[in-house]
Amino acid sequence: MTRMNMIQAINSAMDVVMERDDGVTVLGEDVGYFGGVFRATAGLQKKYGKTRVFDAPINECGIIGVAIGMAAYGLRPVPEIQFADYIYPGMDQLISEAARLRYRSNGDFTCPITVRSPFGGGIFGGQTHSQSPEGIFTHVSGLKTVIPSNPYDAKGLLIAAIEDPDPVLFFEPKRIYNGPFDGHYDRPVQPWSKHDSSEVPEGYYNIPLGKAAVVRAGEAVTILCYGTMVHVALGVAQESGIDAEIIDLRTLVPLDIETIAASVEKTGRCVIVHEATRTSGFGAELSAQVQERCFHHLEAPIERVTGWDTPYPHSLEWAYFPGPVRLGQALKRVMKD
């Protein structure tokens, strides 16, 4: 075991799979010599050479399109999109090609790519360095979507994603790259080294995709969350004294509905939290599924605490970000009924 922050854990995941499988190939803007704008690929080019870790032109359509072709050849490409906000030029390749290749060719060709991309807000990133577009991709059949919330999970889930035979979107909450963040932007942030989940094995392990984690057991209410919001939820539960059961989804598609349903059937209440905008966000899917499966156990309406239906603002970030004040109020509302 070594203490790692999330970036080191992600770097270690790629290092471990590249060592084991010489088909694993990393490409993206600034990922090669420089080691990535967030340092996630630092040292990999030096260790594995330029034909396995290389810089790409600034062209997201090309990065993903080329990765699909490399996958069709038989490699396991790990393309990086520098910010999730810039994944849109690659959407046609992701949605029309990567997601459909196995289906449309009846398995003749497959696309085992893992698209890594930093996402989420809380860093004064403004409109184009803060977005959470996961709901756009969870709507696409054929794609898996994974979002870790701590270094241990980040490494285990990324190894599983790269080894997965199908395309995976791996969104990395950049707000918590260096330490967990509970939404109290006015308090000093602790580094990962003070946190248990920064104990990360140096070698190989994986965390299966499609399995949620109960990060806090509770009886009063179920909070469904992922990424940075896991830490916001943990903080609110502690401060409010409400005995919330907090579920870190980890994988959005395929969704671990059994763990979710078992929890809501026990607590009878459910609050869903995500940074992404509300309308048609992933929270709507979660809410619908909980309603369909747990209707007779529900004692209060399901609440969604999300980003507002606006572009992500710069100076008004903390009025937008679904932090402890908003989540705290939602929990109180749900508990009142």
Next chain:
Amino acid sequence: MADEPGRNLRSLSLHVPEPKYRPGDKVSFDDMPLPEAGSVARPDIAAAPNTLRDYPFTLIRVLDPEGKAVGEWNPRLEPDRIRAILRAMTLTRAFDDRMFRAQRQGKTSFYMKCTGEEAIAVSQAFALDRDDMCFPSYRQQGLLIARDWSLVDMMCQIYSNAGDRLKGRQLPIMYSAKEAGFFSISGNLGTQYPQAVGWAMASAAKGDTRIAASWVGEGTTAEGDFHAACTFASVFRAPVVLNIVNNQWAISSFAGFAGGENTTFAARGLGYGIAALRVDGNDALAVYAATEWAAERARSNHGPTLIEHFTYRVEAHSTSDDPSAYRPADEGQHFPLGDPIERLKTHLIAIGEWDDASHEALKAEVTAQVRDAGKEAEKLGTLSGTAFNHGFETIFEDVFAEMPPHLKEQMEQSIEERRVAGV
């Protein structure tokens, strides 16, 4: 003052391209520049792209008006090989004709012919190695036919029948045949271009010897994927042959709407630093020679080549299209590059390796081959026979390698709903 309002300036005007001829117009291609066969020199395969600047603005042609093969680009093929190319082109046309009729008879929902463009895919399949990976568009059925892929298999896909290897999931003609080095066709235009570059990069990164080739129409060069592919191909010197089939029409839009009024499509390569050739697409020997040059160049690590194949889309865009609504009905007959099959036939006769009787026999033979394949395929059903040539639950398979819980649930729901409804 330049910013003074109301100053006396001419109004701007927007140029919207218009094809030279519309339905009812008298067609003439007399003013089209047409370099003579044999007039273009064949450069070394290692030539630097910046030494090939004239190539996008001429036309590599081998067959002269008498059918003689002339000039440095003559690939000097053995007569048997030329006959094999002629046979695959003729078979492709016969296949198209039968499948077009099958669509009109309601046996399938859709078809697209490649009439007039057979020399391109067929000759190129002969010039490439069989294990080079092709990333085609929807109008390169000649690749499969030249690689002796089963016509029955192709027809089963078109009929979405019980023999369809794609289980009825794909629109007719969107073939996938990995064993034939034929990548799964997508309806989304241009997406295969960067994928071909990626495949070629992977082959190079692995120290393999195989190369990739891809095809788009001139209309698709306007897609962003074209730019992505050319940039990556150039940057990484990918061993790839990037083909543009300029048949002058993208459904109803003439090539001017893809930028063809201002330059050639081959000239796009210059800006990327990619070697670019422009070829008479109805001259099977010129197409072969250019492809062979590009393939040797790629295989020798000299990087990618862009080839514009100048041709004409003789028939409708698809079975859903009526070209008489936007272009003169006789435009194709005036096209000066003629018919690719007729021109290769004339060549073989000119060198004493063919005659009219052999050609008639060939046509009868390939027609019979297609007819026999058609009967075989129809035994396995057609689209009009039943829409359920595959179990309906197969729609849930192969979305992922392993069916995840939500799809299992939906599959069970669909089985239950159909059971209750008694269907």
